[in-house]
Amino acid sequence: MKTRRPKVIPFSLDATFFFERAVQSLDRYHYDKALKYFRRAVEYEPDNPVNHCNMAGILSEMGRYEESNDVLRSVLDRIDPDMTECYYYLANNYANMELYEAAEDALVRYLENDAEGQFLEEADELLDLLHYELNRPTKLSTIKSKENLFDHDRARELLEAGRFSEAVRLLEDIIVRQPDFLAARNNLGLAYYYMGLFDKSVQTISEVLEAEPGNLHALCNLAIFYQHSNKAKQLARLMEVLRKTVPFHPEHVFKLATTLGIVGEHHAAYRHFRRLLRTGELTGEPSLHHFAAVAAANIGRYDEAQRFWQQAERLDPESEVPPFYLRKLERIRTGEETPPTHYHFHLPFDEQFRKWERSPEMVSEALKRDPLIRSSFFWALRHGDRRTKTQVIQALGLVADDEVIDALKAFLVDPGEDDEIKRVAVLVLRSIGLQDPLTVAFSGRTLTLEARRRTARLPVWDTAWQHVLEKAMEQMSGLYDVVQQHDMMTLWVDYLSRVYPQVPKLRNAEGWAAALEYWTAKMHRQTITYSDLVRRYGASQASISRYANRIDEACGIREKLKMSLNLSLFNEQG
Template sequence: MKEKKRAAAPSHKTNIIPIHWDATFFFERAVRSLDRYHYDKALKYFRRAVEYEPGNPVNHCNMAGILSEMGNYEESNNVLRNIVEELDPAMTECHFYMANNYANMEQYESAEDALIRYLEEDAEGQFLDEAEEMMELLHYELERPMKIASVKAREGYFEHDQARAMLEEGKFAEAVRLLETIVEKNGEFLAARNNLALAYYYMGLFDRAMTTIQEVLAQEPGNLHALCNLAIFHQHAGDAEALRPLVELLRKTVPFHQEHVFKLATTMGILGEHGQAHRHFLRLMKDGALRDDACLYHYTAVAAWNIGRLDEAERFWQQAAKMDPKSNVPGYYLEQLTHVRAGGEAGTASYHYHLPFEEQFKLWEKSSETLPDHMKRDPLVRSSFFWALRHGDRGTKLQVIQALGMIADNEVKDALRAFIQEEQEDDYLKRIAVFVLRTIGVHEALEVHLEGKATTIEHSRMPSRLPEWDPKWQEVLEAALGRMNKHYDLVQQHDLLTLWIDFLSRVYPDAPKLGKVEGWAAALEYLTAKMHRRTISYHEVSERYGTSIATVSKCAKRIDEICGIKEKMKMIFPALDAKGDA
């Protein structure tokens, strides 16, 4: 018996499977526990896996995951933070996990910081869709958009969306800066190049726009957006020979995607191919996806008008008016329709969903004080202003400079800074632009091209050639401009400035002693009004400035003696009676 037992013992030992206590063993046990929803056991096994392989970040990440599942969000984040700070900074998904934990703890600012870091550092984009959902949540909870700058996994796609939004808001210079950065980083991002070309075009930088669109077509000759843009650019340049084959190609094009149909329809309309535009706009109407957009009804109405279908145009504009009652565009064209039916001439209607440029200025003039808000916000209006600043006649440019002074944002400041450096521009217009820049808060030194050479107007609210600028002189200007602000346009205010500087320059260094500045300020307004043929009296202006008629008359006569205002006016307006007070 003993011998049999001794013989059996070795045989029994060979059937025992030894257990290897390693990280893999505990990981597998943890997974089995998770499948059975035994989270406590799973956490215990994950901790053992970490003990066996403390340098393996995956083990730590698994442990952080189960901690999060158990609601231990803070402890989970401590583990995740250790991974990215100590073990493996390349595990960028840990930032997404931390963002989730912070959101569950209702620490939304910290969640935003972690999510931004994930989006900016993660090149794979494994959780991109989930990150976008979290962005919506944070937007809601924080009551503001996220402060994100870039999404690495999209290689500029997020920035491109930002740039497109800037274009829609009329922030063309900002869009250009962002799009140039995107294109520099990713030369094959053709949508960004297309929009960069449009941004240049909206700013009036035609040569840059043409070069950029050619770069798109060099990479993809059949790019529909680029072909449409190129056709519009050729039309602008008056290059009929280059435009003809391009129009023929676009006539034969029948795009499938709604975005392409819309692009082609608007392009054909701008090119004067109204029948083709009408056909494509009706396709979009039948498709139904854009039928809630008042702009589409306007575009279709314009196409119908331009091919003589006035009844159809009327129906579409009436529908646009119902859908967008705050817009004055449908009403304007319905009035034009009534005028045509009464025997008036039928001009060509514009596809742009805003009033014609001339009508914009009429609205501004009626507003008396400032540019209407819708004109400040409308990107197409802003684009027309920037175009007119570069390509309009002298009178239009003068109007535009004043209008831009009413908008007074960073985009305007950039445009005016560029304008005053143009060699070929009129010096008077550039001086007006400098004055506008000063009045809208640009006080730093300005680089200006005046009288055939580059010059710098140093930090000063009001530029002059005088070797010194007495604070009392400035007080006179501020007293006059402060009262004139709502009653005179920027050109007239600039002329007052010029008159004051001219007077001081002629009498310097024997400038008069300035007692009460209001008398001199009132005299400047009086003479400026006379120069612009405005009705004014010494009595009216003396009351507004709180001074006497005698003081205003004395100061005005002194300025006139030195500068010869009335003599100059008699040369310009021979019928003017320069003897007395109007």
């Protein structure tokens, strides 16, 4: 008789096993079970302070603040006195218990002992709350990281307003003064990214993670960078970490949830948004309900998406965003339209631009007045499709402040951007009167485009002018190098600037484009004939000649060419 082998599948019970069970319970909002599993994880690894902090976090979410504080004090007293973030958690618990003096003491203790400032941004917000509740400022004389907080707050405001180059300058100064200010370094990485300086942004975020491998803001920022640069392998490795992360603080939960949504992990994002809504700390934020609706729509929970958007509408009745998506929802239900994939509390860029297409003044005013719209334009400049980027560049030309000029210059040196769109950016920069040499990455080469002539500032850029330019670019492509094409664009802007506002009707775009090529060839001493232009452009010789004469009358090209030729002969003879 054969001995039967028991059909038992062995498995290992360890801290990781119970941690994963706790996370599963959290996802289902079974807090009692989650607490039980976190307690078991503590039993298996009693000297691991992270397990204790997870348990304290669950107790805090359940409203059992005193028990949570007992656990946190135990970590500081017995397990790891250097785990200074426990002081920050204690401060939050005391604030929730309305023990504001104790919260202040714990928060000051945290800031005095943690110069790296992992929770620096959140601590600053809590300081504002305590200032209000105690009706007096907190004594901050001994706080190591406080000296740069004001500048850091200013830099964050600049980032939110889309003024990225100003933010970069301020953040770089902060880091020179305080190299271990990780929150500032994190935001510097974001600012580099918004300006298109991808390598610098990754390097900066990597420096944060070298100092603090678990820094959630850095991990989330890096995930977004990888998503938008199509670095699938790096993103996949990073997502393994983020899926297992259970943040303690509501702002960190919000950061993780929005990041997961942006990278397409809508189920996970939805769970975290629901968790935030259940805790009640951010339920007054209309954007949170909008984000939850976006996540719900992407996983097919359309009834819940509708309720979230309706709540967002009640919280912010003046916003156009919730009504816009509620109107779209029926078409999303039937599959006629896809759910929104971006997690921003504003209208899609195309929808915004459609409203303003017939009124350039409205675009200019909106960009100057509304930081959120301005920021969305800069975002679209980096992540929109070809048509959207062209629209954005032309719209930004209406504002033409230093921030716009810096953004367009950064766009020109990005090797990943389309050459044709860069030509539009060059044109806009010249049309608004920028005379500096421009460094441009064209077709794998880095070139410096000198300004050939000064031009008056053009207050608008008309689509008819653009049409002429595109005709010329199309025919000159492959026959002229990028410097010569740049000179053609500069000539066109020069002519328009000189005759504005009496710009002639440009009904014959082909004839005007041929005239531009004619003078470009002459300026670069290339052989050109009217018969060749007639053949390629389909315009009559009389039209091309007439338009060439008009350009010459305004710009004096023949006279300049004569002077150039005489100077050349003099130099040769000398």
